[in-house]
Amino acid sequence: MATPNLDRIETRLKQLSQSWSSTRTGQAMGYALLGGGKRLRPRLVLSQVRVLSDSAVDVACALEMIHTYSLIHDDLPALDNDDLRRGRPTVHKAYDEATAILAGDGLLNAAFETVLDLPLDPAQKLACCRVLADASGIHGMIGGQDSDVFEKLDTVEAITDMYILKTGKLLGAALVLGAILDGRETEAPALMAIGEKLGVLFQIQDDVLELTQDTQTLGKSNNSDAQNHKTTMVALQGMDLALNEIDRLSSQVKIGLSALSVDSSATMSIINEILVRNH
Protein backbone atom coordinates (compact mmCIF):
# COMPACT_ATOMS: atom_id res chain seq x y z
CA MET A 1 0.00 0.00 0.00
CA ALA A 2 2.84 2.40 0.80
CA THR A 3 4.78 1.86 -2.43
CA PRO A 4 2.34 3.35 -4.99
CA ASN A 5 1.96 6.39 -2.73
CA LEU A 6 5.73 6.77 -2.52
CA ASP A 7 6.00 6.54 -6.31
CA ARG A 8 3.37 9.23 -6.75
CA ILE A 9 5.15 11.48 -4.27
CA GLU A 10 8.52 11.05 -5.98
CA THR A 11 7.04 11.61 -9.44
CA ARG A 12 5.20 14.73 -8.34
CA LEU A 13 8.20 16.17 -6.47
CA LYS A 14 10.19 15.76 -9.67
CA GLN A 15 7.49 17.54 -11.73
CA LEU A 16 7.19 20.39 -9.26
CA SER A 17 10.98 20.84 -9.21
CA GLN A 18 11.13 21.26 -12.96
CA SER A 19 9.62 24.75 -12.80
CA TRP A 20 12.63 25.88 -10.74
CA SER A 21 15.41 24.44 -12.84
CA SER A 22 16.40 27.59 -14.75
CA THR A 23 18.22 29.10 -11.74
CA ARG A 24 21.10 27.87 -9.61
CA THR A 25 18.97 28.28 -6.48
CA GLY A 26 16.14 26.35 -8.12
CA GLN A 27 18.52 23.55 -9.11
CA ALA A 28 19.68 23.32 -5.50
CA MET A 29 16.05 23.20 -4.36
CA GLY A 30 15.56 20.23 -6.67
CA TYR A 31 18.84 18.60 -5.59
CA ALA A 32 17.73 18.70 -1.98
CA LEU A 33 14.11 17.77 -2.59
CA LEU A 34 14.93 14.82 -4.86
CA GLY A 35 17.61 13.41 -2.59
CA GLY A 36 15.55 10.44 -1.57
CA GLY A 37 14.82 9.95 2.08
CA LYS A 38 11.99 7.99 3.56
CA ARG A 39 9.32 10.55 2.66
CA LEU A 40 7.72 9.83 6.02
CA ARG A 41 5.86 13.13 6.24
CA PRO A 42 4.20 13.10 2.81
CA ARG A 43 3.40 9.41 3.17
CA LEU A 44 1.81 10.13 6.55
CA VAL A 45 -0.35 12.81 4.88
CA LEU A 46 -1.59 10.33 2.29
CA SER A 47 -2.05 7.58 4.87
CA GLN A 48 -4.90 9.61 6.41
CA VAL A 49 -6.65 10.25 3.08
CA ARG A 50 -9.19 7.59 2.14
CA VAL A 51 -9.65 8.69 -1.48
CA LEU A 52 -6.33 9.69 -2.99
CA SER A 53 -6.38 12.85 -5.12
CA ASP A 54 -3.84 14.91 -7.04
CA SER A 55 -4.42 17.71 -4.53
CA ALA A 56 -3.59 15.44 -1.61
CA VAL A 57 -0.34 14.45 -3.31
CA ASP A 58 0.54 18.12 -3.79
CA VAL A 59 -0.19 18.99 -0.16
CA ALA A 60 2.01 16.05 0.82
CA CYS A 61 4.77 17.41 -1.44
CA ALA A 62 4.39 20.87 0.10
CA LEU A 63 5.03 19.44 3.53
CA GLU A 64 8.12 17.63 2.24
CA MET A 65 9.37 20.98 0.88
CA ILE A 66 9.15 22.47 4.36
CA HIS A 67 10.94 19.48 5.89
CA THR A 68 13.64 19.69 3.21
CA TYR A 69 14.17 23.44 3.65
CA SER A 70 14.64 22.92 7.39
CA LEU A 71 17.29 20.27 6.71
CA ILE A 72 19.17 22.53 4.27
CA HIS A 73 19.34 25.38 6.78
CA ASP A 74 20.01 23.05 9.73
CA ASP A 75 22.99 21.53 7.90
CA LEU A 76 24.66 24.94 7.33
CA PRO A 77 28.04 25.57 8.96
CA ALA A 78 26.52 28.16 11.32
CA LEU A 79 24.06 25.55 12.58
CA ASP A 80 24.81 21.80 12.65
CA ASN A 81 27.64 22.01 10.12
CA ASP A 82 26.87 18.67 8.51
CA ASP A 83 28.57 17.63 5.27
CA LEU A 84 26.43 14.60 4.52
CA ARG A 85 22.68 14.13 4.29
CA ARG A 86 21.03 10.94 3.03
CA GLY A 87 24.44 9.73 1.88
CA ARG A 88 25.09 12.75 -0.36
CA PRO A 89 26.85 16.08 0.15
CA THR A 90 24.61 18.61 1.87
CA VAL A 91 23.45 21.55 -0.28
CA HIS A 92 26.13 23.96 0.94
CA LYS A 93 28.74 21.30 0.11
CA ALA A 94 27.30 20.39 -3.32
CA TYR A 95 26.72 24.10 -4.12
CA ASP A 96 27.77 26.75 -1.61
CA GLU A 97 26.39 28.49 1.45
CA ALA A 98 24.71 31.34 -0.43
CA THR A 99 22.84 28.87 -2.61
CA ALA A 100 21.86 26.76 0.40
CA ILE A 101 20.41 29.77 2.21
CA LEU A 102 18.40 30.87 -0.84
CA ALA A 103 17.32 27.32 -1.71
CA GLY A 104 15.95 26.84 1.81
CA ASP A 105 14.06 30.12 1.54
CA GLY A 106 12.78 29.08 -1.88
CA LEU A 107 11.46 25.74 -0.63
CA LEU A 108 9.62 27.25 2.34
CA ASN A 109 8.02 29.72 -0.03
CA ALA A 110 7.30 27.02 -2.62
CA ALA A 111 5.39 24.97 -0.06
CA PHE A 112 2.82 27.75 0.21
CA GLU A 113 2.83 28.35 -3.55
CA THR A 114 2.11 24.64 -4.10
CA VAL A 115 -0.89 24.58 -1.77
CA LEU A 116 -2.21 27.92 -3.02
CA ASP A 117 -2.16 26.57 -6.59
CA LEU A 118 -4.56 23.72 -5.80
CA PRO A 119 -8.19 23.56 -6.94
CA LEU A 120 -9.35 22.90 -3.38
CA ASP A 121 -12.32 24.45 -1.62
CA PRO A 122 -11.14 27.85 -0.23
CA ALA A 123 -11.79 26.88 3.40
CA GLN A 124 -9.85 23.64 2.98
CA LYS A 125 -7.00 25.42 1.25
CA LEU A 126 -6.79 28.01 4.01
CA ALA A 127 -6.88 25.24 6.62
CA CYS A 128 -3.94 23.49 4.91
CA CYS A 129 -1.94 26.74 4.75
CA ARG A 130 -2.77 27.39 8.40
CA VAL A 131 -1.51 23.96 9.48
CA LEU A 132 1.70 24.33 7.46
CA ALA A 133 2.38 27.84 8.79
CA ASP A 134 1.63 27.01 12.44
CA ALA A 135 3.68 23.82 12.45
CA SER A 136 6.68 25.41 10.76
CA GLY A 137 6.96 28.79 12.43
CA ILE A 138 8.51 30.27 15.53
CA HIS A 139 5.82 28.61 17.68
CA GLY A 140 6.52 25.30 15.93
CA MET A 141 9.52 23.84 14.12
CA ILE A 142 11.64 27.01 14.05
CA GLY A 143 10.98 27.43 17.78
CA GLY A 144 12.28 23.89 18.24
CA GLN A 145 15.39 24.63 16.20
CA ASP A 146 15.97 27.75 18.29
CA SER A 147 15.64 25.77 21.48
CA ASP A 148 17.90 23.00 20.15
CA VAL A 149 20.64 25.41 19.09
CA PHE A 150 20.55 28.14 21.72
CA GLU A 151 19.07 26.79 24.94
CA LYS A 152 20.88 24.69 27.47
CA LEU A 153 18.48 21.77 27.71
CA ASP A 154 19.38 19.55 30.63
CA THR A 155 16.12 18.01 31.79
CA VAL A 156 14.00 15.34 30.17
CA GLU A 157 11.08 17.79 30.08
CA ALA A 158 13.04 20.52 28.30
CA ILE A 159 14.40 18.12 25.70
CA THR A 160 10.95 16.59 25.20
CA ASP A 161 9.43 20.03 24.62
CA MET A 162 12.15 20.80 22.08
CA TYR A 163 11.56 17.47 20.27
CA ILE A 164 7.82 18.18 20.15
CA LEU A 165 8.43 21.50 18.43
CA LYS A 166 11.37 20.53 16.25
CA THR A 167 10.03 17.22 14.94
CA GLY A 168 6.60 16.55 16.43
CA LYS A 169 4.83 19.56 14.97
CA LEU A 170 5.64 18.66 11.37
CA LEU A 171 4.74 14.98 11.86
CA GLY A 172 1.50 16.10 13.51
CA ALA A 173 0.90 18.48 10.61
CA ALA A 174 1.26 15.54 8.22
CA LEU A 175 -1.55 13.62 9.90
CA VAL A 176 -3.70 16.74 10.33
CA LEU A 177 -3.30 17.72 6.67
CA GLY A 178 -4.44 14.23 5.68
CA ALA A 179 -7.48 14.53 7.94
CA ILE A 180 -8.37 17.97 6.53
CA LEU A 181 -8.20 16.63 2.98
CA ASP A 182 -10.30 13.67 4.13
CA GLY A 183 -13.00 15.92 5.58
CA ARG A 184 -12.13 15.03 9.19
CA GLU A 185 -10.81 18.33 10.50
CA THR A 186 -12.46 17.58 13.85
CA GLU A 187 -9.81 14.93 14.45
CA ALA A 188 -7.01 17.47 14.05
CA PRO A 189 -6.24 17.85 17.79
CA ALA A 190 -6.03 14.06 18.32
CA LEU A 191 -3.80 13.68 15.27
CA MET A 192 -1.52 16.55 16.30
CA ALA A 193 -1.07 14.86 19.70
CA ILE A 194 -0.16 11.58 17.97
CA GLY A 195 2.30 13.39 15.70
CA GLU A 196 3.96 15.13 18.63
CA LYS A 197 4.51 11.81 20.41
CA LEU A 198 5.83 10.30 17.22
CA GLY A 199 8.25 13.22 16.94
CA VAL A 200 9.63 12.67 20.42
CA LEU A 201 9.92 8.95 19.72
CA PHE A 202 11.71 9.65 16.44
CA GLN A 203 14.20 12.01 18.05
CA ILE A 204 15.02 9.64 20.92
CA GLN A 205 15.59 6.98 18.26
CA ASP A 206 17.97 9.41 16.52
CA ASP A 207 19.87 9.84 19.78
CA VAL A 208 20.13 6.06 20.10
CA LEU A 209 21.15 5.57 16.46
CA GLU A 210 23.85 8.25 16.63
CA LEU A 211 25.53 6.21 19.35
CA THR A 212 25.02 2.76 17.87
CA GLN A 213 25.30 3.09 14.05
CA ASP A 214 28.19 4.03 11.79
CA THR A 215 28.22 6.97 9.35
CA GLN A 216 27.59 4.77 6.33
CA THR A 217 24.39 3.27 7.73
CA LEU A 218 23.13 6.65 8.93
CA GLY A 219 23.89 8.39 5.60
CA LYS A 220 25.04 11.39 7.62
CA SER A 221 27.87 12.22 9.98
CA ASN A 222 27.26 10.35 13.23
CA ASN A 223 28.02 11.67 16.64
CA SER A 224 27.40 15.23 15.48
CA ASP A 225 25.34 15.89 18.62
CA ALA A 226 28.34 14.98 20.77
CA GLN A 227 30.58 17.13 18.59
CA ASN A 228 28.11 19.99 18.97
CA HIS A 229 28.04 19.42 22.76
CA LYS A 230 24.33 18.73 22.87
CA THR A 231 22.76 16.86 25.74
CA THR A 232 20.71 14.03 24.25
CA MET A 233 18.01 12.00 25.92
CA VAL A 234 20.35 8.99 26.00
CA ALA A 235 23.09 10.99 27.72
CA LEU A 236 20.57 12.23 30.28
CA GLN A 237 18.63 9.03 30.96
CA GLY A 238 20.91 6.26 29.85
CA MET A 239 20.22 3.85 27.02
CA ASP A 240 17.77 1.59 28.88
CA LEU A 241 15.40 4.34 29.94
CA ALA A 242 15.59 5.88 26.47
CA LEU A 243 14.60 2.56 24.89
CA ASN A 244 11.77 2.20 27.42
CA GLU A 245 10.52 5.66 26.52
CA ILE A 246 10.44 4.68 22.85
CA ASP A 247 8.28 1.68 23.75
CA ARG A 248 5.97 3.77 25.90
CA LEU A 249 5.48 6.40 23.20
CA SER A 250 4.97 3.75 20.57
CA SER A 251 2.11 2.24 22.61
CA GLN A 252 0.52 5.65 23.06
CA VAL A 253 0.73 6.35 19.34
CA LYS A 254 -0.96 3.02 18.58
CA ILE A 255 -3.72 3.69 21.11
CA GLY A 256 -4.25 7.17 19.64
CA LEU A 257 -4.54 5.82 16.11
CA SER A 258 -6.95 3.07 17.11
CA ALA A 259 -9.27 5.69 18.63
CA LEU A 260 -9.74 7.50 15.30
CA SER A 261 -13.01 7.27 13.37
CA VAL A 262 -11.33 5.61 10.38
CA ASP A 263 -9.10 2.61 9.78
CA SER A 264 -5.54 3.80 10.34
CA SER A 265 -3.65 0.71 9.30
CA ALA A 266 -1.90 2.62 6.48
CA THR A 267 -0.61 5.14 9.01
CA MET A 268 0.34 2.36 11.40
CA SER A 269 2.36 0.55 8.76
CA ILE A 270 4.46 3.69 8.16
CA ILE A 271 4.97 4.09 11.89
CA ASN A 272 6.07 0.46 12.09
CA GLU A 273 8.79 1.29 9.57
CA ILE A 274 9.94 4.05 11.91
CA LEU A 275 9.97 1.66 14.84
CA VAL A 276 12.35 -0.77 13.13
CA ARG A 277 14.59 1.79 11.36
CA ASN A 278 18.35 1.69 11.69
CA HIS A 279 19.05 5.07 10.03
Place this chain on the structure above:
Amino acid sequence: MATPNLDRIETRLKQLSQSWSSTRTGQAMGYALLGGGKRLRPRLVLSQVRVLSDSAVDVACALEMIHTYSLIHDDLPALDNDDLRRGRPTVHKAYDEATAILAGDGLLNAAFETVLDLPLDPAQKLACCRVLADASGIHGMIGGQDSDVFEKLDTVEAITDMYILKTGKLLGAALVLGAILDGRETEAPALMAIGEKLGVLFQIQDDVLELTQDTQTLGKSNNSDAQNHKTTMVALQGMDLALNEIDRLSSQVKIGLSALSVDSSATMSIINEILVRNH
Protein backbone atom coordinates in the same frame (compact mmCIF):
# COMPACT_ATOMS: atom_id res chain seq x y z
CA MET B 1 -1.61 61.55 5.43
CA ALA B 2 1.41 59.25 5.46
CA THR B 3 2.32 59.80 9.10
CA PRO B 4 -0.72 58.25 10.87
CA ASN B 5 -0.34 55.18 8.61
CA LEU B 6 3.33 54.91 9.52
CA ASP B 7 2.47 55.12 13.22
CA ARG B 8 -0.11 52.38 12.88
CA ILE B 9 2.37 50.17 11.05
CA GLU B 10 5.09 50.69 13.68
CA THR B 11 2.67 50.07 16.54
CA ARG B 12 1.32 46.92 14.96
CA LEU B 13 4.77 45.56 14.05
CA LYS B 14 5.71 46.00 17.71
CA GLN B 15 2.59 44.16 18.89
CA LEU B 16 3.08 41.30 16.45
CA SER B 17 6.73 40.94 17.51
CA GLN B 18 5.79 40.50 21.14
CA SER B 19 4.49 36.99 20.55
CA TRP B 20 7.99 35.94 19.47
CA SER B 21 9.99 37.44 22.30
CA SER B 22 10.46 34.31 24.41
CA THR B 23 13.11 32.86 22.08
CA ARG B 24 16.45 34.17 20.88
CA THR B 25 15.36 33.71 17.27
CA GLY B 26 12.13 35.56 17.99
CA GLN B 27 14.03 38.41 19.63
CA ALA B 28 16.20 38.68 16.53
CA MET B 29 13.06 38.71 14.37
CA GLY B 30 11.84 41.67 16.42
CA TYR B 31 15.24 43.37 16.35
CA ALA B 32 15.24 43.26 12.56
CA LEU B 33 11.58 44.10 12.10
CA LEU B 34 11.63 47.07 14.49
CA GLY B 35 14.83 48.54 13.10
CA GLY B 36 13.09 51.47 11.51
CA GLY B 37 13.46 51.95 7.81
CA LYS B 38 11.12 53.85 5.57
CA ARG B 39 8.37 51.22 5.66
CA LEU B 40 7.80 51.92 1.97
CA ARG B 41 6.16 48.58 1.23
CA PRO B 42 3.57 48.56 4.03
CA ARG B 43 2.83 52.24 3.43
CA LEU B 44 2.32 51.50 -0.26
CA VAL B 45 -0.16 48.75 0.70
CA LEU B 46 -2.18 51.19 2.80
CA SER B 47 -1.93 53.94 0.19
CA GLN B 48 -4.16 51.86 -2.11
CA VAL B 49 -6.78 51.16 0.56
CA ARG B 50 -9.55 53.77 0.70
CA VAL B 51 -11.03 52.63 4.03
CA LEU B 52 -8.27 51.71 6.45
CA SER B 53 -8.87 48.54 8.50
CA ASP B 54 -6.95 46.52 11.08
CA SER B 55 -6.69 43.72 8.52
CA ALA B 56 -5.10 46.03 5.97
CA VAL B 57 -2.51 47.09 8.54
CA ASP B 58 -1.72 43.44 9.26
CA VAL B 59 -1.35 42.57 5.58
CA ALA B 60 0.98 45.56 5.27
CA CYS B 61 2.99 44.26 8.26
CA ALA B 62 3.17 40.79 6.69
CA LEU B 63 4.75 42.26 3.57
CA GLU B 64 7.28 44.13 5.72
CA MET B 65 8.16 40.80 7.40
CA ILE B 66 9.00 39.33 4.01
CA HIS B 67 11.07 42.36 3.05
CA THR B 68 12.89 42.20 6.42
CA TYR B 69 13.61 38.48 6.16
CA SER B 70 15.13 39.01 2.73
CA LEU B 71 17.41 41.72 4.13
CA ILE B 72 18.54 39.50 7.04
CA HIS B 73 19.50 36.67 4.70
CA ASP B 74 20.96 39.01 2.07
CA ASP B 75 23.23 40.60 4.68
CA LEU B 76 24.74 37.24 5.73
CA PRO B 77 28.48 36.69 5.15
CA ALA B 78 27.77 34.07 2.46
CA LEU B 79 25.71 36.62 0.52
CA ASP B 80 26.36 40.38 0.66
CA ASN B 81 28.34 40.23 3.92
CA ASP B 82 27.04 43.56 5.21
CA ASP B 83 27.69 44.63 8.80
CA LEU B 84 25.35 47.60 8.88
CA ARG B 85 21.70 47.97 8.01
CA ARG B 86 19.66 51.10 8.72
CA GLY B 87 22.55 52.39 10.80
CA ARG B 88 22.61 49.38 13.16
CA PRO B 89 24.52 46.10 13.20
CA THR B 90 22.93 43.53 10.90
CA VAL B 91 21.28 40.56 12.63
CA HIS B 92 24.24 38.21 12.25
CA LYS B 93 26.44 40.93 13.81
CA ALA B 94 24.04 41.80 16.65
CA TYR B 95 23.35 38.08 17.27
CA ASP B 96 25.15 35.46 15.18
CA GLU B 97 24.77 33.70 11.86
CA ALA B 98 22.68 30.81 13.17
CA THR B 99 20.20 33.23 14.72
CA ALA B 100 20.09 35.31 11.54
CA ILE B 101 19.31 32.28 9.40
CA LEU B 102 16.52 31.12 11.71
CA ALA B 103 15.15 34.65 12.21
CA GLY B 104 14.85 35.11 8.45
CA ASP B 105 13.05 31.78 8.17
CA GLY B 106 10.81 32.78 11.06
CA LEU B 107 9.82 36.09 9.47
CA LEU B 108 8.98 34.55 6.10
CA ASN B 109 6.81 32.03 7.90
CA ALA B 110 5.30 34.71 10.16
CA ALA B 111 4.17 36.72 7.14
CA PHE B 112 1.85 33.88 6.14
CA GLU B 113 0.78 33.27 9.74
CA THR B 114 -0.17 36.95 10.04
CA VAL B 115 -2.35 36.95 6.93
CA LEU B 116 -3.90 33.57 7.76
CA ASP B 117 -4.93 34.91 11.18
CA LEU B 118 -7.06 37.70 9.71
CA PRO B 119 -10.87 37.77 9.72
CA LEU B 120 -10.95 38.42 5.97
CA ASP B 121 -13.24 36.83 3.43
CA PRO B 122 -11.62 33.46 2.45
CA ALA B 123 -11.19 34.40 -1.20
CA GLN B 124 -9.56 37.70 -0.25
CA LYS B 125 -7.28 35.98 2.26
CA LEU B 126 -6.21 33.41 -0.31
CA ALA B 127 -5.60 36.18 -2.85
CA CYS B 128 -3.34 37.99 -0.35
CA CYS B 129 -1.38 34.79 0.40
CA ARG B 130 -1.09 34.14 -3.32
CA VAL B 131 0.34 37.60 -4.02
CA LEU B 132 2.83 37.29 -1.15
CA ALA B 133 3.95 33.81 -2.20
CA ASP B 134 4.27 34.62 -5.90
CA ALA B 135 6.16 37.87 -5.34
CA SER B 136 8.58 36.34 -2.82
CA GLY B 137 9.42 32.98 -4.33
CA ILE B 138 11.85 31.55 -6.84
CA HIS B 139 9.86 33.16 -9.68
CA GLY B 140 9.92 36.48 -7.82
CA MET B 141 12.23 38.00 -5.23
CA ILE B 142 14.32 34.88 -4.52
CA GLY B 143 14.79 34.45 -8.27
CA GLY B 144 16.07 38.03 -8.34
CA GLN B 145 18.48 37.36 -5.47
CA ASP B 146 19.70 34.25 -7.30
CA SER B 147 20.28 36.24 -10.46
CA ASP B 148 21.99 39.05 -8.53
CA VAL B 149 24.36 36.70 -6.72
CA PHE B 150 25.10 33.98 -9.25
CA GLU B 151 24.59 35.31 -12.76
CA LYS B 152 27.01 37.46 -14.66
CA LEU B 153 24.71 40.33 -15.59
CA ASP B 154 26.36 42.57 -18.13
CA THR B 155 23.56 44.04 -20.18
CA VAL B 156 21.00 46.68 -19.26
CA GLU B 157 18.24 44.16 -20.03
CA ALA B 158 19.66 41.45 -17.76
CA ILE B 159 20.14 43.87 -14.87
CA THR B 160 16.67 45.33 -15.41
CA ASP B 161 15.12 41.85 -15.28
CA MET B 162 17.00 41.14 -12.06
CA TYR B 163 15.84 44.44 -10.52
CA ILE B 164 12.23 43.64 -11.49
CA LEU B 165 12.40 40.33 -9.66
CA LYS B 166 14.55 41.36 -6.71
CA THR B 167 12.80 44.63 -5.87
CA GLY B 168 9.94 45.23 -8.29
CA LYS B 169 7.89 42.17 -7.41
CA LEU B 170 7.59 43.07 -3.73
CA LEU B 171 6.79 46.72 -4.47
CA GLY B 172 4.20 45.55 -6.99
CA ALA B 173 2.84 43.14 -4.40
CA ALA B 174 2.42 46.07 -2.01
CA LEU B 175 0.17 47.94 -4.46
CA VAL B 176 -1.68 44.77 -5.48
CA LEU B 177 -2.36 43.78 -1.86
CA GLY B 178 -3.81 47.23 -1.26
CA ALA B 179 -6.05 46.88 -4.31
CA ILE B 180 -7.23 43.41 -3.21
CA LEU B 181 -8.14 44.74 0.23
CA ASP B 182 -9.89 47.64 -1.50
CA GLY B 183 -11.99 45.34 -3.70
CA ARG B 184 -10.11 46.28 -6.87
CA GLU B 185 -8.37 43.02 -7.74
CA THR B 186 -9.01 43.74 -11.43
CA GLU B 187 -6.35 46.47 -11.23
CA ALA B 188 -3.72 43.99 -10.01
CA PRO B 189 -1.88 43.65 -13.37
CA ALA B 190 -1.63 47.43 -13.81
CA LEU B 191 -0.40 47.85 -10.24
CA MET B 192 2.15 45.05 -10.55
CA ALA B 193 3.53 46.76 -13.68
CA ILE B 194 3.82 50.04 -11.76
CA GLY B 195 5.56 48.29 -8.86
CA GLU B 196 8.03 46.60 -11.18
CA LYS B 197 8.99 49.95 -12.73
CA LEU B 198 9.29 51.45 -9.28
CA GLY B 199 11.59 48.58 -8.30
CA VAL B 200 13.91 49.19 -11.23
CA LEU B 201 13.89 52.91 -10.47
CA PHE B 202 14.66 52.23 -6.81
CA GLN B 203 17.57 49.94 -7.62
CA ILE B 204 19.13 52.35 -10.13
CA GLN B 205 18.84 55.00 -7.42
CA ASP B 206 20.66 52.61 -5.05
CA ASP B 207 23.44 52.25 -7.61
CA VAL B 208 23.68 56.04 -7.84
CA LEU B 209 23.57 56.54 -4.06
CA GLU B 210 26.28 53.92 -3.43
CA LEU B 211 28.63 56.01 -5.55
CA THR B 212 27.62 59.45 -4.28
CA GLN B 213 26.76 59.09 -0.56
CA ASP B 214 28.88 58.21 2.46
CA THR B 215 28.27 55.25 4.78
CA GLN B 216 26.74 57.42 7.50
CA THR B 217 24.06 58.85 5.22
CA LEU B 218 23.28 55.44 3.71
CA GLY B 219 23.07 53.69 7.09
CA LYS B 220 24.84 50.73 5.50
CA SER B 221 28.28 50.01 4.10
CA ASN B 222 28.58 51.89 0.82
CA ASN B 223 30.34 50.59 -2.21
CA SER B 224 29.48 46.99 -1.28
CA ASP B 225 28.47 46.32 -4.88
CA ALA B 226 31.93 47.31 -6.07
CA GLN B 227 33.50 45.19 -3.32
CA ASN B 228 31.31 42.27 -4.41
CA HIS B 229 32.36 42.83 -8.05
CA LYS B 230 28.82 43.46 -9.25
CA THR B 231 28.13 45.34 -12.46
CA THR B 232 25.66 48.10 -11.64
CA MET B 233 23.53 50.09 -14.02
CA VAL B 234 25.70 53.13 -13.40
CA ALA B 235 28.88 51.22 -14.25
CA LEU B 236 27.25 49.94 -17.42
CA GLN B 237 25.51 53.08 -18.66
CA GLY B 238 27.31 55.91 -16.94
CA MET B 239 25.75 58.31 -14.44
CA ASP B 240 23.90 60.50 -16.95
CA LEU B 241 22.01 57.68 -18.64
CA ALA B 242 21.20 56.15 -15.26
CA LEU B 243 19.72 59.43 -14.05
CA ASN B 244 17.76 59.74 -17.32
CA GLU B 245 16.38 56.24 -16.80
CA ILE B 246 15.21 57.20 -13.31
CA ASP B 247 13.33 60.15 -14.84
CA ARG B 248 11.80 58.03 -17.56
CA LEU B 249 10.60 55.37 -15.12
CA SER B 250 9.28 58.00 -12.77
CA SER B 251 7.11 59.44 -15.54
CA GLN B 252 5.81 56.00 -16.45
CA VAL B 253 4.94 55.29 -12.83
CA LYS B 254 3.02 58.57 -12.60
CA ILE B 255 1.14 57.86 -15.84
CA GLY B 256 0.28 54.37 -14.58
CA LEU B 257 -1.06 55.70 -11.29
CA SER B 258 -3.14 58.38 -12.96
CA ALA B 259 -4.85 55.71 -15.10
CA LEU B 260 -6.23 53.89 -12.04
CA SER B 261 -9.93 54.04 -11.14
CA VAL B 262 -9.22 55.72 -7.80
CA ASP B 263 -7.35 58.76 -6.59
CA SER B 264 -3.74 57.67 -6.07
CA SER B 265 -2.32 60.81 -4.53
CA ALA B 266 -1.42 58.92 -1.32
CA THR B 267 0.61 56.43 -3.35
CA MET B 268 2.15 59.25 -5.37
CA SER B 269 3.25 61.10 -2.26
CA ILE B 270 5.17 58.00 -1.05
CA ILE B 271 6.75 57.63 -4.46
CA ASN B 272 7.77 61.27 -4.35
CA GLU B 273 9.66 60.49 -1.14
CA ILE B 274 11.51 57.77 -3.02
CA LEU B 275 12.34 60.18 -5.82
CA VAL B 276 14.06 62.64 -3.50
CA ARG B 277 15.72 60.13 -1.15
CA ASN B 278 19.42 60.33 -0.34
CA HIS B 279 19.71 56.96 1.42
